[in-house]
Amino acid sequence: MDWMDVGKVGLSSAAFGISCLALWISHRNWLRSNCPIVVACIETATAQDEAFIAYNLIVVNTGNRPAVNVRLYCEDSDLEQCIQPGPHAGKKPGSTWTHVKKCFQEDAEIPVLLNGKSVSNSFGFTGVNQQSFWKYNSRLKITLRYADLDGTNYRKELILLIKDSVAFAGGMWSMPEETKK
Structure with a gap:
């Protein structure tokens, strides 16, 4: 050779x-x-002159494939550290705590979240003079779990900021009309 x-x-x-x-x-x-990319954030649902801000928890698929079996998880201890002590902090049935906690329960699973679509749920409020559920500017640690149509599983940890999403630094000249609901 x-x-x-x-x-x-x-x-x-x-x-x-x-x-x-x-x-x-x-x-x-x-x-x-070519996969689903699912994220969550807290957005202002309505605001009244910084005295009251209601929030929505938004879950959105920004990827280019559908996501299935989307679940959010949060430890009770992580939730409790973000809650303002006061009259709205109770855990009675029908309370704000119950509505917020439902977002992290098994029956709140999102069966299919199409690419480019989002879903939302009410997620507490902040106010003044102990009339607040959340501590303003607190950070909530959550875990997102979901799969794609081929069965590949994904797990993402996120920190959600409980803050007015309309004015990211806390100030604005006037309230935009679309947030006054």
């Missing part, structure tokens, strides 16, 4: 190996870019 033949075989083998690596990288990148 001639050295030229060995070189040709070696070069062909290297080219085949590089092609296989490129195929693997392309497949991996395709999987990462």
Whole structure:
């Protein structure tokens, strides 16, 4: 066998190996870019001159494939550290606590969340003079779990900021009409 033949075989083998690596990288990148990306945030539902702000919890799929079996999880201790002590902090049936806690229960699972779509739920309020459920500016740690249509599971941890989403730094010239509901 001639050295030229060995070189040709070696070069062909290297080219085949590089092609296989490129195929693997392309497949991996395709999987990462063609998946559901589900996030959650807290948005202002209505506000009245900073004296009262009602919130919605929004869950949105910003990816390019549908998400299935979307669940939100939160430890009670994480919820409790964000709650303002006072008359609205009770855990009685029908209380704000009950409505907020329902967002993290099994029966609140979102069966299908299409790409580009969102769902929302009422999520407490802040106010002045002990008339608040949440501590304003508190951070709530949650976990999102969901799957794609092929059964690949995803798990994301997020920190939700309980704050007016209309004025990110806390000030504005006037309240936009779409937030005055």
